Amino acid sequence: MAARRTERLNEQLKREISSLVREEVRDPRVGLVTITGVHTTRDLGLARVYVMTVGSDAERQATLAGLAAAAPFLRTALGRILKIRRVPELRFEEDRSLEHARRIERVLSEVIPPPGEPDEA
Secondary structure: OHHHHHHHHHHHHHHHHHHHHHHOOOOOOOOOEEEEEEEEOOOOOEEEEEEEEOOOHHHHHHHHHHHHHHHHHHHHHHHHHOOOOOOOEEEEEEOOHHHHHHHHHHHHHHHOOOOOOOOOO
């Protein structure tokens, strides 16, 4: 039961944070950002917000710094929007799942021959 509530809260936080970042955050360091997921702790004290950004490493780091600076503002705004007793602290982290998937795909393509090619055995 508690796990479903946490999942629902994570999805609602994801939607609301995405909307707030897109419409309310005015920090010039925050460029194009996609919120890919939110994971809260069991006690709802901390929410890790996973983001994907575009640009060079320096631009991505600047975006994360801008989001970290905007975290108190976002938390206050979430407190007004959501009907929960305690809004979790927000920590923004870069989502590297796409990079991992590409790496796995590359390794698999090296190991497994493409369809139609005979196996070298």
